[in-house]
Amino acid sequence: MASSSSSLAVVTGGAGFIGSHTVDALLAAGYRVCVLDDFRTGKRANLAQHAGSDRLDIVMCDVSHGIFAALAPITAKHGPVERIVHLAAQVSVVASVANPLVDMQVNYGGTLHVLEYARAHAVKKVAFASSAAVYGDVTEMPVREDLPTRPVSPYGIHKLASELALDYYGSVHGVATTALRFFNVYGPRQDPTSPYSGVISIFADRARAGRTLTIFGDGQQTRDFVYVGDVVRALVAAVGDGNDRLVANVGTGSEITVLELARTVVELCGKGSTIEHAPTRGGEILKSRARVDLLRDRLGVVAQTKLVDGLRATLA
Ligand code: UD2
Numbered sequence: 001m002a003s004s005s006s007s008l009a010v011v012t013g014g015a016g017f018i019g020s021h022t023v024d025a026l027l028a029a030g031y032r033v034c035v036l037d038d039f040r041t042g043k044r045a046n047l048a049q050h051a052g053s054d055r056l057d058i059v060m061c062d063v064s065h066g067i068f069a070a071l072a073p074i075t076a077k078h079g080p081v082e083r084i085v086h087l088a089a090q091v092s093v094v095a096s097v098a099n100p101l102v103d104m105q106v107n108y109g110g111t112l113h114v115l116e117y118a119r120a121h122a123v124k125k126v127a128f129a130s131s132a133a134v135y136g137d138v139t140e141m142p143v144r145e146d147l148p149t150r151p152v153s154p155y156g157i158h159k160l161a162s163e164l165a166l167d168y169y170g171s172v173h174g175v176a177t178t179a180l181r182f183f184n185v186y187g188p189r190q191d192p193t194s195p196y197s198g199v200i201s202i203f204a205d206r207a208r209a210g211r212t213l214t215i216f217g218d219g220q221q222t223r224d225f226v227y228v229g230d231v232v233r234a235l236v237a238a239v240g241d242g243n244d245r246l247v248a249n250v251g252t253g254s255e256i257t258v259l260e261l262a263r264t265v266v267e268l269c270g271k272g273s274t275i276e277h278a279p280t281r282g283g284e285i286l287k288s289r290a291r292v293d294l295l296r297d298r299l300g301v302v303a304q305t306k307l308v309d310g311l312r313a314t315l316a
Pocket of ligand 1: 091092093131132133182183184185196197198199200202203214215216217221223258281284285
């Protein structure tokens with residue numbers, strides 16, 4: 001997997017939760033890395049472990065305003081961008097409902113800016129973070145990539161529109177791309193402070209402090225929780241050569257109820273947190289489990305981190 005140290009990989013959203021782990025992996029694989037991040041939700045602290053590295057550049061950039069100017073001084077110094085992992089996004093489904101135009105500008109507009117750059121500069125490969133949100137309310141489990149897509153939020157619509165743009169830039173401009181539809185990603189560095197943060201980051205934060213965990217609804221809803229380390233292996237494979245125009249789920253292929261999750265987190269923390277129930281959240285899907293055949297067969301990745309091991313790493 002090692003790449004020549006001269007090949008430059010750009011990670012948009014590289015100071016975020018998934019982005020910073022992706023930067024760790026790309027640097028370890030031998031790439032020179034340039035992070036583009038506007039630091040609205042990304043944090044410099046997520047990249048502190050690379051302070052002083054001469055193979056990492058960090059540039060403040062809002063992808064919804066374009067990436068040409070931000071990358072010009074980097075490519076003048078280090079040569080052309082070879083690969084782009086596009087993770088920069090407005091990540092909240094609920095926020096997209098409240099403000100669909102901002103979601104469009106950041107999530108769809110940002111992707112178009114990345115694709116325009118890739119076309120103009122003959123970037124070899126673009127890997128894109130799509131979402132299970134493109135499916136909408138699916139009842140058939142596991143969720144297959146060839147099911148009809150009927151997103152039920154602006155967030156899902158703009159992720160799907162981005163996938164269509166990837167396909168268009170592939171067929172019209174020859175830009176090579178792979179889109180990964182993330183299920184519920186969790187792990188260290190996920191920010192628990194927003195009400196729309198991932199449930200595991202919220203539960204972990206509360207259980208560590210011995211505080212009460214709140215479950216929305218009866219807790220029988222299921223999710224396919226995939227550890228960030230496994231997601232990053234899929235991203236590194238996706239940004240490599242091959243798999244042009246592949247669209248693949250990234251999950252474990254198994255599901256757990258939110259109630260079982262809460263009990264497991266409480267037990268691992270050993271602080272005796274209680275569990276309470278609150279009304280079901282609007283727009284909630286009941287079941288979610290990814291079909292992972294394409295992930296395994298095309299990208300060679302099996303999400304192997306057991307939930308309890310991933311939870312331990314998250315709690316550490
Ligand atoms: C996930 C993604 C979202 C989108 C969507 C597509 C995250 C953080 N969000 O939304 O971006 O891709 O999937 O379907 O990965 N819950 C509680 N208590 C809490 C917080 C959450 O019970 O304090 C429940 C929540 O009601 C839901 C489950 O936990 O049933 C997961 O919630 P989430 O916000 O982590 O993720 P989800 O599946 O809504």
